[in-house]
Amino acid sequence: MSEFKQTFNSSLGKKLIMALTGLFLCTFLIVHLGGNLLLFKHDQGFAFNSYANFLTHFPPIEVIAYILYISIIVHAVYALVLTLKNRSARPVGYAVQPKSDASWSSKNMGLLGSILLLFIVIHMSDFWFSYKYDNVLKFKEYRTDLATNVTTVGEYVPQVADFERSISTENNVEIVRVKDIHARVQESFSKLWYVAFYVIAIAAVAFHLLHGFQSAFRTLGWVHRKYQPIVYFFGTWFFGVIIPIGFALMPIYYFYLSLNK
Structure with missing residues (x-):
């Protein structure tokens, strides 16, 4: 050791x-x-x-x-x-600096x-x-229509203090809510x-x-x-x-x- x-x-x-x-x-x-x-x-x-x-x-x-x-x-x-x-x-230091190949x-x-x-x-x-x-960061909500793959975006205000992220599906629409570091x-x-x-x-x-x-x-x-x-x-x-x-x-x-x- x-x-x-x-x-x-x-x-x-x-x-x-x-x-x-x-x-x-x-x-x-x-x-x-x-x-x-x-x-x-x-x-x-x-x-x-x-x-x-x-x-x-x-x-x-x-x-x-x-x-x-x-x-x-x-x-x-x-x-x-x-x-x-x-x-x-x-x-x-040297009185005269020697030449060096160093970059x-x-x-x-x-x-x-x-x-x-x-x-x-x-x-x-x-x-x-x-x-x-x-x-201080806000949240975004992304709604993706699973049939057309078209995504719409909006603001989201969490209902609980410690909210971080959620994923759910409603009526064939995927909903992702996430912190907006972007x-x-x-x-x-x-x-x-x-x-x-x-x-x-x-x-x-x-x-x-x-x-x-x-x-x-x-x-x-x-x-x-x-x-x-x-x-x-x-x-x-x-x-x-x-x-x-x-x-x-x-x-x-x-x-x-x-x-x-």
Whole structure:
């Protein structure tokens, strides 16, 4: 046990924990983007509101969510510890900075991580906290005619204080009543400053992942000449380009809609 503890207290151990939590967070980004893509459906928030309710009320997902929160905290804390340790090992900078092949993102992981941490706090307080604990969100009622598959939407006022969601069928009409987090998305992304901050944070995600994804594989020793191009491709194009663009398009799209109401 002492050897195990000593290993994870070492610099290498901390890097291993950062690598594992970082890869877990990469997996979360894929799932989260998949959910966000529902916002592009022209269904007045039906799919996204149902998805948000599922995430917050399905027990296995809730367990994974708390693992996610812990991973974010551990990843951030260990990143700070390693950064401070590296600086203390060389308290006086070089008089002349030597040339380095390191990328800009690898040299500025601390700055990028700080932007991301600030973004996560603001983002979760605006959406996750509002959905779970703030009673300001309204409710929507979706009525779908099962014969024609036509859905009509209206406001719904719950008759009980702890109402979350209900599904029923009356006269061949499916009635879904659910909390309207979609309205919060529309409201938040109608503000230019919020959209700008969101896009800047997503750019930080892109640069953070450009270095972090490949670095995690190197730390774990999963480096092989045969598979290195695959890791490079996913780190550069999938996590560094495609996923950030997918996230950035959403606030831009909703801001555009708000301007054209």
